[in-house]
Amino acid sequence: MLWTAHIRVSVKQNVLDPEGQAVQRALHMLHFDSVTSVRVGTYVCVQCTANDEAEAMQRVSQMCDTLLANPVTEQYAIQLERVEAHDA
């Protein structure tokens, strides 16, 4: 079975995010006054095979832990989607 994992990697809450702050200032400059906070991170979209959702989740988490996220400064969230056979 083929899965698509949407992975959102972002800077941990208490860690400074200079990029997010710069983008927030830019949005304010552009008069998006309703914006109260911005964080910028990495979006990784991984397709992988796995026998079931649990296995897929376990694999992708491991990829995040070893490569995709920096455990010291970053956190991540995974959303899984099953890819229908004819798409694969």
Added chain:
Amino acid sequence: MLWTAHIRVSVKQNVLDPEGQAVQRALHMLHFDSVTSVRVGTYVCVQCTANDEAEAMQRVSQMCDTLLANPVTEQYAIQLERVEAHDA
């Protein structure tokens, strides 16, 4: 009302993504053999106020069109979440 927008900015399907390919190679080197494709983009998390979901969506789309995504090579997807009052 306060909203959290999770924005996934990614390289358009028909555009080559050298960074995604590099990450895919790295994952294979780490023996994640089940991986069939990787795309890398930007994740932006914006908090903003809006009277309803439609307004929030419209505002955030506009941010993406003007600043957050580069229309030449990038596409974006927005997920909205309402932030409960006591969290705000």
Added chain:
Amino acid sequence: MVERIATEPTPEDIDTHKLYARMGMTDAEYALVVQQLGRKPTYTEIGVYSVMWSEHCSYKHSKTLLRLFPTTGSRVLMGPGEGAGIVDIGGGRAVVFKIESHNHPSAIEPFQGAATGVGGIIRDIFSMGARPIALLNALRFGNPNDARVRYTFEHVVAGIAGYGNACGIPTVGGEVAFDEAYTGNPLVNAMCVGLIEHKHIQRGIARGVGNPVYYVGPPTGRDGIQGATFASEQLSEQSASMRPAVQVGDPFMEKLVMEACLDVIARGLVLGIQDMGAAGLTCSSAEMASKAGNGMELWLDRVPMREPHMTPYELMLSESQERMLFVTTPDRDEAVRDVFAHYGLDCVHVGVVTDTGYLTLKMDGHIVGHMPVRGLVDDCPIVEPPAEVPAYITREPTVYPPVTDYACVLHALLAHPTIASKEWVYAQYDYMVRTSTIVPPGSDAAVVRIPDTHTALAMCTDGNGRYVYLDPCIGGRIAVAEAARNVVCSGGQPLALTDNLNFGSPQKPDRYWQLQQAVIGMAQACTVLNTPVIGGNVSLYNEHEGKAILPTPVVGMVGLVHDLEHVTTIGWKNEQDVVFLLGDTYVEWGGSAFQAVVYETLEGTPPMLDLEVEKRLQDHVLACIQAGWIASAHDVSEGGLAVALAECAIAGNIGAKLTMPACALRPDEWLFSETQSRIVVSTTPVHAQVLMRHMQEAGVPIVCLGTVGGNDLVVGAGEECLIAEPVDALRTTWKGAIPCMMQR
């Protein structure tokens, strides 16, 4: 009355449960604090004391040793004691430089640790009023067969590049070495060099009672709290989780703060300015007050905060980056604000200079800390720990059986990541920005032009931990001598140096002995070579699970090139140029790269170093360069003569036909021994005679090796051919080693 914060432990709790111990304070130090205050300290206060009295800020284990360094000289305008030292270079200008370590943060988060190390040293330079013009670094990593070591290496380099490049300061030099001993504890030392006009020199001093104290830079977060204490401890598996939050650098912010600070200084609006480095607001406020003999009152609720509900303890100890503290007069308030506003920055009035001699901390009108400035800054008890000669020290020279395949050994040496080309590293550094880099990374020293003049500065970093391990005193001498020699080979007159002492725990007598002996050796070399120490940094407790690194003093040397025409590089230049070796060669295997590569060990005694011989060599090489007789110069260091010759060939993209002179040495000894005080020079045939005569009269040993030309490096001995390798083959080995290692 000093009030405590409700959520924090009471002074009684701190005392009975010895909470100060967790901050790295001893019982005796705590008792001294109680005595100074006449009462038990609050949590905020003991926090402030603990960082001020940490090794990093108080130098308690090294202060007595540092006094051995010569620190004065006719050109020295400011020695140790301020953010950075200053040396006169004539024409009303001066050069400002300093080196600093960020070893422990880089072990835990290599990218940010290295980046913030660069950020910190840049602030040290511009807080003196100087324009930063160059960055260098000295890096040590473990065995690159270990994936974590490669990860650390890759991210440290990226962190240095990311920060320096964005600030627009060229990273022009440095060194990288790999040795098993640094596996759990890499070294990341960053050096910054700046230029200043004498009239703009600033000091971190809180002058004028009643004057306002300003804060500029990004808001304070809970970053790296207790970082100074942390730098004074050894690393363990727990270190990683101990940190609530690592410091993250923002080079964009640094660039703005730098331009704004240089602007207010140039306009004469500032009385005293200091960066918030280690121990943040605590160290900067206490030191500024101390230097003026004044007191200071800070209103902590006004300090910009990144997160809600920050406590006085957190605000005082945070090590958030890119922040500065400065003092001006009340009437300049508006002018100062205007300058910062131009750069999009706020400055905040956070306190006032007082005459109390106390550092007084207020939060929402309540006094939350009240401590004598002198006590904080000067009264940390100095420790003179016992020293003991380690058991491994020997006086026995090492002997090895002869090798027969010289070319094979040469290739193995060139492929060793410590010797191999560092292009993989410096191609990531913008070494050309500011359009003043005359000699980019890759030669003995980098050369940076002084704008609008025909003069330049030569600069480098050096320090070989293998020699220091085997004999710290000689190793210390070599570190200084080699740095000076590199500057001389580039056409510069060595002016002064900054040093970074990276050692293990001073509480272990054998390691303290290493530190002590290294300082003694360095001081000897500084005296003879006439290069005073104008500043530096001490990084102790470089241990990982009880195992110490190689004792590694790093020397950052700066020299003056009096005329751009004197600039000299290592590469051979023209067919028919004559190659000479200056200096005698002995059988000296201890600590050599040959020993590391062929025998994978570290044993014996390091090369000896006669400082008078060294001084004579350097003086005369510089004189001959200035006379225009020398086409290329390269000192012989790691890998010995063979590697030096290969590097001359590769850099010049031209071969040579050379012969080993008749002597008592075996060919492998002559080729690979690491005897000090040797330089390979080349000269046009026209100047060969005069050069030879000059050196002979000066008493500098000189032998002619042969001539430059062809596509091969050919070295013979009598009828025998020792090495005959295409320069291209040597280059491929040397250039390919690190990229290949990183592709694993």
Added chain:
Amino acid sequence: MTRKRAAVVSFPGSNCDEDCVRALRTAMDADRVWHTARSLDAYDAIVLPGGFSYGDYLRAGAIARFSPVIEAVHAAAERGVPIIGICNGFQILLECGLLPGTMRKNVSRKFVCAPTTLVVARTDTVFTKAYDRLERIRIPIAHGEGNYYCDEETLRRIQHQIVFRYEDNPNGSVDNIAGIVNAAGNVLGMMPHPERAVDRWLGSTDGVRLMVALAAV
């Protein structure tokens, strides 16, 4: 003839602005102009220098494009004033639509600083008239996002706008593109730094002719 005057626009985070001013001054007058300026009418040429405007956060040039001065840059472009964007300046010109295409991370995913050899593809522009066609010139690069990209259709359309190509592609750019002009020929974007090749001590003087050409417009 009065001496020509160039504006070198400094954005927060620009860091080659001083270098550009110094290099231009060998040929013409040059001022640094802060990005809040609303008019550039007084200038005969405009340079957007290299550096890290707004930290290069999000995408290089993405935020600088909204600086007040950009309107004046657009106006000058329309008037036919010669404009050069170097490195970060090129990225800004792409982001604000004065030049086609976009810049992506180098394929190596690493910043790269190195001397490079460029092949001059066009000598009929105001910027390159002092070079010979297909001449090889030495100009250094220093960038992390210099991988020029446009789709095939655009690439076909802009063939005639390509001014410089890399001899050895250092970053993955399509068609080895190192520099392009707009259709009108008065806006040039290039990743290599000509201001770093203006005297013998810097290893190349091949950038001088570009400065001189600009002063002669």
